[in-house]
Amino acid sequence: MIRQECFNAIETRISFLATRIELRGGLNILDLNIHSENFYPRLLNLIFGWNLVNLNTEIQNATAIDLVDRNGRLVAQVSATGTKQKINSTLAKDLSAYTGHGFKFVCITRAASQLRTHTYENPHALVFAPQNDIHDCQSLLAAINGLPTEKMETIRDFLRKELKVEIDPAKVESNLATIVKSINEQEWTANAGNPETIPFDIEGKITFNQIDKARALIDDYKLHHHRLAKIYAEYDRQGRNKSLSILDSMRRAFLELDDTLSADDKFFRIIAVTKLRIAQSANAPAIPDEELELCVAILVVDAFIRCKIFKNPERPTYASS
Secondary structure (H helix, E strand, O other), rough: HHHHHHHHHHHHHHHHHHHHHHHHHOOOOOOOHHHHHHHHHHHHHHHHOOOOEEHHHHOOOOOOOOOOEOOOOEEEEEEEEHHHHHHHHHOOOOHHHOOOEEEEEEEEOOOOOOHOOOOOOOOOOOOOOOOHHEEHHHHHEEEEHOOOOHHHHHHHHHHHHHHHOOOOOHHHHHHHHHHHHHHHHOOOOOOOOOOOOOOOOHHHHHHHHHOOOHHHHHHHHHHHHHHHHHHHHHHHHHHOOHHHHHHHHHHHHOOOOOOOOHHHHHHHHHHHHHHHHOOOOOOOOOOOHHHHHHHHHHHHHHHOOOOHHHHOOOOOOOOOO
16 A cells, blocks of 8 residues: 555646646746746656756757757657647757667656657657657656555655645634544554653654655654643543544554664654555545645654654663653
């Protein structure tokens, strides 16, 4: 199920970017197109193992070609315009310096399946097979779906850093309440009690546990700690299945993880396990998958702050901290 969690997170962000680029392009707002010249080579390198760099960082407004992998003898163009005319226009430019190089065309908005059925003029003898060398969001996602889990997790982490979804605080609070209610209605075996908060330096705990990739999530979501504390307090007042049950469920998930995993892998797997438990519950909240993932990440970050998961540098011998 880790693969499904990864793919869902990846697909959501790639689709989100493609939609925004297309809509903003219609308004002649092209800032995301420029950003994509730096974003897409890194994404393509992660997917295919290439070493593309943005040619515009070396030659301002480079003609036709956006990206080049010199060692791999590969060139690429990233474009929001997915037409046969666009590809022919690119290949018609003076690309004699790249004769014999492979050519990739990446359409970052619309589907490119029709483009793969056409034939193209190729006056400078680039290595170009439209069926395999024209990419779009769908073909990139298909390639990602075939990667090993570890590579999918790397791509997911990269996209989380690059494409942060804007958060509506009111909606977050509402969704958190819904999710806590969902968890709260489950049968738990742990004893109820008040949630424990152990004061400590969050940055120190991150460093102590050698957390790297998950650091961004902790920094982003720690500000929601007070919102969740308010929701927990409300359910604690009701006196049934108090918040410690929820926190202890994440603690148990943490303790069950393989000790050979890195700290980052542990952090993201706790999110995946908790999300799966909620999604498979009989009263799973009817909210979009992306919002569920966000709220579960906030739950896990809160458990980190409350020292239910990972070691507390002030009490390193405490197994659940």
